[in-house]
């Protein structure tokens with residue numbers, strides 16, 4: 001069911017009791033996180049180094065001193081590289097919502113290589129200027145589901161979607177709901193600029209993630225459950241400062257199970 005006031009109300013009535021109970025835990029987490037000051041030893045030398053200038057995307061960005069503009073938060077480059085590097089050199093079909101001055105489209109083509117197909121989406125007709133042999137530009141409003149329905153007819157394969165468009169929650173949710181089911185197995189959805197405390201899109205994603213913990217579909221085995229729709233298709237949901245990433249499984253997962261291996265067991269469980 002698409003996101004909207006009445007469907008939200010209906011869902012609140014349907015799932016309300018559990019969701020409302022959790023509000024207290026959510027509020028406790030918000031309060032704890034606001035004042036949490038980690039001791040330096042957990043953040044110091046042992047922490048994984050950031051890839052910095054060794055990251056080809058960062059390199060491209062740093063080298064872009066003239067020409068078509070790119071506008072990204074610096075910490076995004078590590079997130080891209082972590083989730084996108086498996087596609088480098090492969091045939092990959094990437095959609096970026098939000099073209100602005102065209103430089104990020106150049107960056108994707110450089111990073112993924114000659115087998116990369118780029119599809120830019122923007123509400124501003126001037127962005128049509130960035131179309132070339134490897135780059136298709138679609139002019140439309142990412143919050144309009146009819147736009148996405150037409151887009152999907154014209155672009156049957158999408159491996160990666162980067163949402164750097166209008167940054168309003170309703171636009172981000174419409175884009176996610178229309179594109180996530182359309183993404184290929186192993187595909188990656190990445191939404192940028194999820195900013196502000198109590199962000200409505202982040203709250204929506206937390207609700208989606210809740211379904212990954214579902215254990216209600218018992219299938220008769222001890223500690224095994226049939227996967228629900230989300231668990232079947234979604235590998236993981238990641239939250240970074242200002243960024244949400246959702247990865248799809250390479251193949252649908254039918255069951256989640258926790259078998260025991262070994263012969264020696266403590267008696268207490």
Ligand SMILES: C[S@@+](CC[C@H](N)C(=O)[O-])C[C@H]1O[C@@H](n2cnc3c(N)ncnc32)[C@H](O)[C@@H]1O
Nearest residue numbers: 070071098099100104122123141142164165166
């Ligand atoms: C932050 S800029 C994109 C920056 C670009 N990706 C880069 O890295 O340099 C945001 C772009 O989103 C476009 N935009 C705003 N609202 C939109 C909407 N509803 N649908 C599609 N594009 C939109 C704007 O026209 C603008 O070009």
